[in-house]
Amino acid sequence: MTEISKENRVNISKMNYKWRLIIILFIVLTLWGLVHLVYNNRRQPEPQLGLSDKIKISVHYEALCPDSKYFIIHQLLPLYKKIPEHISLDLIPYGKAKTIESEDSITFQCQHDEIECYANKIHACAIDLVQDPLVQLSYVACMIKNNQNPDGIGKTCAEIYDLDFTPILLCAKGQKGSLLLKGHGERTHALNPPVHFIPTVEFNNSQNLKPLKLILKNLKEAVCGVFKIKPKGCDSD
Known part of the structure; x- marks a missing residue:
């Protein structure tokens, strides 16, 4: 060999x-x-909406979450003011909370303690009671600037936007506020994929139309990109 x-x-x-x-x-x-x-x-195919269409923006957020605060104040509110006729608002205050039910009570555990649960209730009641979407969003944005004192900021913001704070307060302190927040919790826990970051934002009831990273970084680009012809407000700074 x-x-x-x-x-x-x-x-x-x-x-x-x-x-x-x-x-x-x-x-x-x-x-x-x-x-x-x-x-x-x-990933679902991106919709190509016409100028007569609206995109539904669902925001799962928390009243004391810094990222929620920044998104609502600096992204959502400015864009809504530019193209209100093209956006359907859907605000869901709850986040990474937990609903605890017993025979005679509903309580909550929230990521930023009890004060956030109470602030979430005030937000939920305001969202339920205030029908004008711009006033509703403006009120939420006003409150989220300083939700450490929910009653105080809730009353102050109500005065700014000429709202009666009494029914909002009664709702938040009563059974209705708990039921509203419970409902927000059921929606949040039903998300697929589950919440891993707050705020979580859906377009047209889907997390897959645009990446969350893009939505949180540049909501205007994400929203305007789904229209065949960009709405007029998409061209302004």
């Missing part, structure tokens, strides 16, 4: 190494392709 020379062994080793690299590269590319395919299939 002819002995393989040292030089041939080296050449064979190099060839085996190249083939291993080729196989590894093929596997990596195949896996990447599968991931990309699954992701694209999971």
Whole structure:
């Protein structure tokens, strides 16, 4: 039997190494392709809305969440003022809370303690009672600036927007406020995929039309991008 020379062994080793690299590269590319395919299939096709259409923006937020505060004040409210006829608002104050029911009571555990649960109730009652969407959103944005004193800021913001704070307060302190917040909790817990970041924002009842990262960074770009022809307010700063 002819002995393989040292030089041939080296050449064979190099060839085996190249083939291993080729196989590894093929596997990596195949896996990447599968991931990309699954992701694209999971993402729903972006709607192309007309100028007569509205996009529903559902915001799952918390009254004492800094990211919720920033999004509502600096993203949602300014954009809504620009294109109110193209946005249907849907505000859901609850976040990463927990609803605890007994035979005669409904209580809540919130991410930022009891004061947030109470502030969430005031938000929920205001959303239920204030019918004008711009006033509703403006009131929520006003309150979320300083929700550490829910009663105080709630009354102050009601005076700013010429609202009667008494029915909002009675709602928040009564059974209705608890039932409203419970309802927001049921909606939040039903999200698929589940909440992992607050605020979580849906477009037309879906988390898959636009990435949350884009929505939170540039809501205007995310919203205006779903219209065939951009609404007039999309062109202004």
